[in-house]
Amino acid sequence: MSMDATTTSTASGTPMPTEWRDFFTLTKPRVMTLVIFTAICGVLAAPGSIHPVLGFTAILAISMGAGGSAVLNMWWEADIDAGMKRTMNRPLPGGRMRREDARDFGIFLSAVSVALMGVAIGWLAAALLALAIVYYAVIYTMWLKPRTPQNIVIGGGAGAFPPMIGWIAVTGEVTAMPILLFAIIFFWTPPHFWALALFVQSDYAKVGIPMLPVVAGEKPTRRQIWWYTLGLTPIAIAPWAIGGTSWIYGMTAVTLSALFMWLAWPVGQRMRAEVDTMLPEKKLFKFSIYYLFALFAALVLDRVAAYQGWIA
The missing domain is CATH 1.10.357.140 (UbiA prenyltransferase)
Incomplete structure (x- = not known):
């Protein structure tokens, strides 16, 4: 045709x-x-x-x-x-x-x-x-x-x-471990998605979808991004804390979560920004994807290390 x-x-x-x-x-x-x-x-x-x-x-x-x-x-x-x-x-x-x-x-x-x-x-x-x-x-x-x-x-x-x-x-x-895996993604989703919603909010507004930035504005959305990121941190570390993993996963979770908070902080502190200047928001959104990939990859590496006897 x-x-x-x-x-x-x-x-x-x-x-x-x-x-x-x-x-x-x-x-x-x-x-x-x-x-x-x-x-x-x-x-x-x-x-x-x-x-x-x-x-x-x-x-x-x-x-x-x-x-x-x-x-x-x-x-x-x-x-x-x-x-x-x-x-x-x-x-x-x-x-x-x-x-x-x-x-x-x-x-x-x-x-x-x-x-x-x-x-x-x-x-x-x-x-x-x-x-x-x-x-x-x-x-x-x-x-x-x-x-x-x-x-x-x-x-x-x-x-x-x-x-x-x-x-x-x-x-x-x-058991506790699969519930924690569920909780990690559950708490990861809001800061991940709202970072995206901040720089595409005009699309949602145009079609009448009540995403948080459209209904409540940028300031409350940014605060929620920060608080959910903060809440995600102990949940991400919890599999190590309860003895479900070794230090391999634990140290990875601590490091990645610290980076997540570091990137979420400037997003949470900004009151408003024009779409074409939303570099912190775009950086946070991109990193959040890498965060989840790396966190779950560390979970597998931890399991492999234990199976091979590399760690006690």
Whole structure:
């Protein structure tokens, strides 16, 4: 199809031909990277062992569940995405796919992921995966996000499930460690996301999404970023404090959390800044991603070191 034909079809309201890339895009692959990584870390860091095939199956199920909930998120928010600069070219607002197809794809991925987890791994892990999907696709996307500026605080639980599910897939039980892994991501989400929201708040305001910077203003948002960062620190260190890890993870958590606070402090102290001068906010957002990757990588390294007998 020529460029002119594509443009004409879009303008007339007829969806353009859908490619496999569009279905893949609906699963939010960039976000999925972090989800899959933390899930893998949960599997690898858990005590005990799991057959490699079953371990792979658990990660596959978590990935499919996360992808399915992301697809349902995009299906529900297609009209909102069309009004935001950073999301207007996604498959649905871009006219490359029917909304019904996206909805059915999301339901299919979600259902298969839970069934696969239940049959191959266990129904406790499957129940938690189902809860994570509903949490993101329904509780956060359909209920919290359009109604309250605390949407990302409560809704942050959706992204906190993967390492917990990965851990429980190996151990088959809920203990303090997987709960702490959940809590780390839960408390990490607000400062991570609000740092982004500060420099894209005009997009949210335009489509009527009550993100904290839009509803309460920059000053309260900045203060909340600082306080959540401060609260995250002892939680990140807690796995070491309760004896669940060695000094390898502990020192990594202390160092990374100190850097997180160092970067969050100037963001919290600024009263207001123009979008094009928000370098501290952008630095904090970028570092927050590295923070979570490094923290969970340290968790796995700690487990490997203990298994190899490198540490007592």
